[in-house]
Amino acid sequence: MTAPAQRSTRQRDVISRVLDTAEGPLAVAEVLGRAQGDLPGLGIATVYRTLKLLTDQGRIHPVTLDGETLYEASGRGHHHHFSCTACGKVFTLHTCPVALPRGTVYPGGFIVEAHEVTLYGRCPGCAAQMA
Amino acid sequence: MTAPAQRSTRQRDVISRVLDTAEGPLAVAEVLGRAQGDLPGLGIATVYRTLKLLTDQGRIHPVTLDGETLYEASGRGHHHHFSCTACGKVFTLHTCPVALPRGTVYPGGFIVEAHEVTLYGRCPGCAAQMA
DNA sequence: TTATATGCAAACATTTTGCAACGCC
DNA sequence: GGCGTTGCAAAATGTTTGCATATAA
Numbered sequence: 372m373t374a375p376a377q378r379s380t381r382q383r384d385v386i387s388r389v390l391d392t393a394e395g396p397l398a399v400a401e402v403l404g405r406a407q408g409d410l411p412g413l414g415i416a417t418v419y420r421t422l423k424l425l426t427d428q429g430r431i432h433p434v435t436l437d438g439e440t441l442y443e444a445s446g447r448g449h450h451h452h453f454s455c456t457a458c459g460k461v462f463t464l465h466t467c468p469v470a471l472p473r474g475t476v477y478p479g480g481f482i483v484e485a486h487e488v489t490l491y492g493r494c495p496g497c498a499a500q501m502a
Numbered sequence: 503m504t505a506p507a508q509r510s511t512r513q514r515d516v517i518s519r520v521l522d523t524a525e526g527p528l529a530v531a532e533v534l535g536r537a538q539g540d541l542p543g544l545g546i547a548t549v550y551r552t553l554k555l556l557t558d559q560g561r562i563h564p565v566t567l568d569g570e571t572l573y574e575a576s577g578r579g580h581h582h583h584f585s586c587t588a589c590g591k592v593f594t595l596h597t598c599p600v601a602l603p604r605g606t607v608y609p610g611g612f613i614v615e616a617h618e619v620t621l622y623g624r625c626p627g628c629a630a631q632m633a
Numbered sequence: 634t635t636a637t638a639t640g641c642a643a644a645c646a647t648t649t650t651g652c653a654a655c656g657c658c
Numbered sequence: 659g660g661c662g663t664t665g666c667a668a669a670a671t672g673t674t675t676g677c678a679t680a681t682a683a
Protein backbone atom coordinates (compact mmCIF):
# COMPACT_ATOMS: atom_id res chain seq x y z
CA MET A 372 0.00 0.00 0.00
CA THR A 373 2.23 2.72 -1.29
CA ALA A 374 1.24 6.26 -2.09
CA PRO A 375 0.11 6.74 -5.68
CA ALA A 376 2.92 7.55 -8.06
CA GLN A 377 3.61 11.21 -8.76
CA ARG A 378 4.48 12.09 -12.27
CA SER A 379 6.70 14.87 -13.36
CA THR A 380 4.96 16.81 -16.07
CA ARG A 381 5.75 19.94 -17.97
CA GLN A 382 2.70 21.63 -16.46
CA ARG A 383 3.75 20.95 -12.89
CA ASP A 384 7.31 21.96 -13.54
CA VAL A 385 6.27 25.26 -15.06
CA ILE A 386 3.76 26.09 -12.31
CA SER A 387 6.33 25.23 -9.64
CA ARG A 388 8.92 27.40 -11.26
CA VAL A 389 6.52 30.31 -11.61
CA LEU A 390 5.96 30.25 -7.87
CA ASP A 391 9.60 29.66 -7.04
CA THR A 392 10.72 32.64 -9.05
CA ALA A 393 7.92 34.97 -8.00
CA GLU A 394 8.86 38.08 -6.04
CA GLY A 395 5.86 37.64 -3.77
CA PRO A 396 2.65 35.65 -3.41
CA LEU A 397 0.63 35.28 -6.62
CA ALA A 398 -3.08 35.06 -7.36
CA VAL A 399 -4.32 32.04 -9.27
CA ALA A 400 -4.97 34.12 -12.39
CA GLU A 401 -1.44 35.47 -12.14
CA VAL A 402 -0.01 31.96 -11.91
CA LEU A 403 -2.05 30.92 -14.94
CA GLY A 404 -0.94 33.93 -16.94
CA ARG A 405 2.74 33.51 -16.21
CA ALA A 406 2.66 29.76 -16.78
CA GLN A 407 0.88 30.22 -20.09
CA GLY A 408 3.92 32.17 -21.23
CA ASP A 409 5.63 28.78 -21.42
CA LEU A 410 2.59 26.61 -21.95
CA PRO A 411 -0.03 28.46 -24.01
CA GLY A 412 -2.58 25.68 -23.81
CA LEU A 413 -2.47 25.33 -20.03
CA GLY A 414 -5.93 24.99 -18.50
CA ILE A 415 -7.12 26.69 -15.36
CA ALA A 416 -8.24 23.36 -13.88
CA THR A 417 -4.69 22.08 -14.06
CA VAL A 418 -3.50 25.16 -12.22
CA TYR A 419 -5.99 24.61 -9.41
CA ARG A 420 -5.16 20.91 -9.22
CA THR A 421 -1.45 21.59 -9.18
CA LEU A 422 -1.75 24.31 -6.56
CA LYS A 423 -3.63 21.90 -4.35
CA LEU A 424 -1.06 19.19 -4.98
CA LEU A 425 1.87 21.45 -4.16
CA THR A 426 0.06 22.72 -1.08
CA ASP A 427 -0.53 19.16 0.14
CA GLN A 428 3.15 18.46 -0.43
CA GLY A 429 4.00 21.52 1.62
CA ARG A 430 5.95 23.05 -1.23
CA ILE A 431 3.70 26.09 -1.42
CA HIS A 432 1.05 27.55 0.82
CA PRO A 433 -1.92 29.88 0.51
CA VAL A 434 -1.97 33.42 1.82
CA THR A 435 -5.28 35.22 2.07
CA LEU A 436 -5.14 38.94 1.59
CA ASP A 437 -8.17 41.19 1.33
CA GLY A 438 -10.30 38.22 0.47
CA GLU A 439 -8.07 37.00 -2.33
CA THR A 440 -6.17 33.75 -2.08
CA LEU A 441 -2.56 34.01 -3.16
CA TYR A 442 0.07 31.31 -3.26
CA GLU A 443 3.75 31.45 -2.45
CA ALA A 444 6.60 29.00 -2.24
CA SER A 445 7.33 27.60 1.21
CA GLY A 446 10.74 27.42 2.80
CA ARG A 447 11.57 31.05 2.52
CA GLY A 448 11.82 31.48 6.24
CA HIS A 449 9.73 33.57 8.54
CA HIS A 450 8.36 36.62 6.78
CA HIS A 451 5.34 38.85 6.40
CA HIS A 452 3.61 40.85 3.71
CA PHE A 453 3.14 44.42 2.66
CA SER A 454 0.16 45.30 0.53
CA CYS A 455 0.46 48.57 -1.37
CA THR A 456 -2.74 50.58 -1.16
CA ALA A 457 -1.80 52.42 -4.34
CA CYS A 458 -0.72 49.79 -6.85
CA GLY A 459 -2.17 46.74 -5.13
CA LYS A 460 1.02 44.72 -5.31
CA VAL A 461 2.00 42.46 -2.46
CA PHE A 462 5.59 42.41 -1.25
CA THR A 463 7.47 40.08 1.02
CA LEU A 464 9.02 41.56 4.16
CA HIS A 465 11.94 39.85 5.78
CA THR A 466 11.86 41.86 8.97
CA CYS A 467 9.38 40.78 11.65
CA PRO A 468 7.83 43.50 13.80
CA VAL A 469 6.62 41.24 16.59
CA ALA A 470 8.38 39.16 19.23
CA LEU A 471 6.02 36.26 19.79
CA PRO A 472 7.87 32.96 19.86
CA ARG A 473 5.82 29.76 19.89
CA GLY A 474 4.49 29.13 23.35
CA THR A 475 4.18 32.77 24.32
CA VAL A 476 1.13 33.27 26.49
CA TYR A 477 -0.69 36.31 25.25
CA PRO A 478 -2.72 38.52 27.61
CA GLY A 479 -6.00 36.75 28.23
CA GLY A 480 -4.41 33.31 28.33
CA PHE A 481 -4.03 32.68 24.61
CA ILE A 482 -1.17 30.33 23.78
CA VAL A 483 0.51 31.55 20.62
CA GLU A 484 1.61 28.97 18.08
CA ALA A 485 2.07 31.25 15.11
CA HIS A 486 1.39 34.74 13.93
CA GLU A 487 0.75 36.63 10.75
CA VAL A 488 1.35 40.30 10.13
CA THR A 489 0.24 42.30 7.13
CA LEU A 490 1.23 45.89 6.64
CA TYR A 491 -0.68 48.27 4.40
CA GLY A 492 0.63 51.47 2.90
CA ARG A 493 2.74 52.84 0.07
CA CYS A 494 5.41 50.71 -1.48
CA PRO A 495 8.73 52.44 -2.27
CA GLY A 496 7.79 52.86 -5.92
CA CYS A 497 4.41 54.45 -5.27
CA ALA A 498 5.82 56.59 -2.47
CA ALA A 499 8.41 57.99 -4.89
CA GLN A 500 5.77 58.83 -7.49
CA MET A 501 3.83 60.86 -4.95
CA ALA A 502 6.82 63.00 -4.03
CA MET B 503 -28.50 67.12 -5.43
CA THR B 504 -28.36 65.43 -2.05
CA ALA B 505 -27.33 61.90 -1.33
CA PRO B 506 -30.13 59.36 -1.80
CA ALA B 507 -32.24 58.90 1.30
CA GLN B 508 -31.44 55.97 3.53
CA ARG B 509 -34.37 54.13 5.01
CA SER B 510 -34.49 52.42 8.30
CA THR B 511 -35.89 48.96 7.85
CA ARG B 512 -36.39 46.03 10.14
CA GLN B 513 -33.88 44.01 8.12
CA ARG B 514 -31.11 46.55 8.46
CA ASP B 515 -31.80 47.09 12.12
CA VAL B 516 -31.62 43.40 12.86
CA ILE B 517 -28.46 42.81 10.83
CA SER B 518 -26.79 45.80 12.48
CA ARG B 519 -27.70 44.57 15.92
CA VAL B 520 -26.45 41.06 15.18
CA LEU B 521 -23.04 42.50 14.37
CA ASP B 522 -23.08 44.98 17.24
CA THR B 523 -23.77 42.28 19.77
CA ALA B 524 -21.45 39.66 18.32
CA GLU B 525 -18.53 38.56 20.44
CA GLY B 526 -16.24 38.52 17.43
CA PRO B 527 -16.28 38.75 13.64
CA LEU B 528 -19.02 36.72 11.94
CA ALA B 529 -19.25 34.88 8.64
CA VAL B 530 -22.05 35.83 6.26
CA ALA B 531 -23.88 32.57 6.91
CA GLU B 532 -23.59 33.22 10.62
CA VAL B 533 -25.08 36.70 10.22
CA LEU B 534 -27.93 35.28 8.17
CA GLY B 535 -28.64 32.55 10.70
CA ARG B 536 -28.67 34.87 13.69
CA ALA B 537 -30.75 37.50 11.91
CA GLN B 538 -33.27 34.90 10.81
CA GLY B 539 -33.91 34.24 14.47
CA ASP B 540 -35.74 37.56 14.42
CA LEU B 541 -36.71 37.67 10.75
CA PRO B 542 -37.39 34.15 9.46
CA GLY B 543 -38.00 35.28 5.90
CA LEU B 544 -34.79 37.24 5.56
CA GLY B 545 -33.08 36.64 2.23
CA ILE B 546 -29.37 36.14 1.72
CA ALA B 547 -29.26 38.89 -0.92
CA THR B 548 -30.45 41.40 1.63
CA VAL B 549 -27.70 40.30 3.98
CA TYR B 550 -25.06 40.83 1.31
CA ARG B 551 -26.55 44.18 0.32
CA THR B 552 -26.75 45.33 3.91
CA LEU B 553 -23.24 44.20 4.71
CA LYS B 554 -21.98 46.21 1.76
CA LEU B 555 -24.06 49.21 2.81
CA LEU B 556 -22.82 49.12 6.39
CA THR B 557 -19.28 48.67 5.14
CA ASP B 558 -19.58 51.70 2.87
CA GLN B 559 -20.91 53.67 5.82
CA GLY B 560 -17.93 52.54 7.83
CA ARG B 561 -20.13 50.99 10.48
CA ILE B 562 -18.69 47.53 9.95
CA HIS B 563 -15.69 46.16 8.09
CA PRO B 564 -14.58 42.87 6.61
CA VAL B 565 -11.90 40.69 8.12
CA THR B 566 -10.45 37.90 6.02
CA LEU B 567 -9.27 34.90 7.93
CA ASP B 568 -8.09 31.67 6.35
CA GLY B 569 -9.88 32.54 3.15
CA GLU B 570 -13.20 33.27 4.79
CA THR B 571 -14.63 36.76 4.91
CA LEU B 572 -16.00 37.75 8.30
CA TYR B 573 -17.61 41.02 9.32
CA GLU B 574 -17.34 42.93 12.56
CA ALA B 575 -18.62 46.21 13.91
CA SER B 576 -16.26 49.14 13.61
CA GLY B 577 -15.47 51.60 16.33
CA ARG B 578 -14.21 49.08 18.81
CA GLY B 579 -10.78 50.61 18.80
CA HIS B 580 -7.53 49.17 17.55
CA HIS B 581 -7.48 45.43 18.02
CA HIS B 582 -6.40 42.18 16.45
CA HIS B 583 -7.60 38.62 16.23
CA PHE B 584 -6.75 35.26 17.66
CA SER B 585 -7.83 32.18 15.76
CA CYS B 586 -7.98 29.01 17.83
CA THR B 587 -6.47 26.09 15.97
CA ALA B 588 -8.46 23.68 18.13
CA CYS B 589 -12.03 25.00 18.17
CA GLY B 590 -11.82 27.35 15.21
CA LYS B 591 -13.33 30.29 17.03
CA VAL B 592 -12.02 33.78 16.42
CA PHE B 593 -11.40 36.07 19.38
CA THR B 594 -10.76 39.76 19.61
CA LEU B 595 -7.52 40.86 21.23
CA HIS B 596 -7.23 44.29 22.75
CA THR B 597 -3.50 44.25 23.19
CA CYS B 598 -1.39 45.15 20.16
CA PRO B 599 1.98 43.41 19.78
CA VAL B 600 3.46 45.84 17.27
CA ALA B 601 4.59 49.43 17.45
CA LEU B 602 4.00 50.76 13.96
CA PRO B 603 2.26 54.13 14.02
CA ARG B 604 1.01 55.53 10.72
CA GLY B 605 3.86 57.00 8.76
CA THR B 606 6.48 54.61 10.06
CA VAL B 607 8.95 53.80 7.32
CA TYR B 608 9.54 50.09 7.36
CA PRO B 609 12.90 48.58 6.28
CA GLY B 610 12.95 48.65 2.50
CA GLY B 611 11.22 52.01 2.26
CA PHE B 612 7.64 50.90 2.82
CA ILE B 613 5.45 53.61 4.34
CA VAL B 614 3.09 52.01 6.82
CA GLU B 615 -0.48 53.26 6.95
CA ALA B 616 -2.02 50.38 8.84
CA HIS B 617 -1.30 46.89 10.04
CA GLU B 618 -3.11 43.70 10.81
CA VAL B 619 -1.99 40.97 13.13
CA THR B 620 -3.52 37.55 13.52
CA LEU B 621 -2.35 35.12 16.14
CA TYR B 622 -2.94 31.40 15.91
CA GLY B 623 -2.89 28.94 18.75
CA ARG B 624 -4.94 27.62 21.65
CA CYS B 625 -7.61 29.75 23.19
CA PRO B 626 -7.85 29.67 27.01
CA GLY B 627 -10.73 27.21 26.93
CA CYS B 628 -9.02 24.72 24.62
CA ALA B 629 -5.72 25.12 26.47
CA ALA B 630 -7.46 24.20 29.73
CA GLN B 631 -9.02 21.08 28.20
CA MET B 632 -5.62 19.82 27.10
CA ALA B 633 -4.12 20.10 30.56
C1' DT C 634 1.34 -0.86 -21.75
C1' DT C 635 -1.16 1.36 -18.28
C1' DA C 636 -2.24 4.24 -14.67
C1' DT C 637 -1.78 9.15 -13.88
C1' DA C 638 -2.37 13.88 -15.73
C1' DT C 639 -4.48 17.14 -18.82
C1' DG C 640 -8.02 20.01 -21.10
C1' DC C 641 -12.58 20.83 -21.82
C1' DA C 642 -17.03 21.43 -20.24
C1' DA C 643 -20.37 20.69 -16.81
C1' DA C 644 -21.21 21.06 -11.90
C1' DC C 645 -20.87 23.68 -7.56
C1' DA C 646 -20.49 27.37 -4.29
C1' DT C 647 -20.50 32.10 -3.40
C1' DT C 648 -21.68 36.80 -4.39
C1' DT C 649 -24.09 40.13 -7.37
C1' DT C 650 -27.88 41.86 -10.09
C1' DG C 651 -32.66 42.39 -12.46
C1' DC C 652 -37.23 42.91 -11.40
C1' DA C 653 -41.88 42.99 -9.51
C1' DA C 654 -43.95 43.43 -5.03
C1' DC C 655 -43.62 45.77 -0.72
C1' DG C 656 -43.19 49.29 2.83
C1' DC C 657 -40.90 53.52 4.83
C1' DC C 658 -41.28 58.43 4.90
C1' DG D 659 -47.86 58.21 -3.61
C1' DG D 660 -43.21 57.80 -4.70
C1' DC D 661 -39.00 55.91 -4.26
C1' DG D 662 -35.91 53.10 -1.73
C1' DT D 663 -35.86 48.13 -0.10
C1' DT D 664 -36.86 43.26 -0.19
C1' DG D 665 -37.14 38.48 -1.78
C1' DC D 666 -36.80 35.58 -5.48
C1' DA D 667 -34.56 33.90 -9.26
C1' DA D 668 -31.21 34.53 -12.79
C1' DA D 669 -26.51 35.91 -13.70
C1' DA D 670 -21.77 36.48 -12.84
C1' DT D 671 -17.51 34.69 -10.37
C1' DG D 672 -14.48 31.55 -8.62
C1' DT D 673 -13.35 26.66 -7.77
C1' DT D 674 -14.08 21.66 -8.32
C1' DT D 675 -15.17 17.48 -10.82
C1' DG D 676 -16.37 13.98 -14.70
C1' DC D 677 -14.64 12.12 -18.63
C1' DA D 678 -12.21 11.07 -22.93
C1' DT D 679 -7.64 11.86 -24.59
C1' DA D 680 -2.78 12.39 -23.98
C1' DT D 681 1.50 11.06 -21.79
C1' DA D 682 5.14 9.78 -18.26
C1' DA D 683 7.25 5.76 -16.72
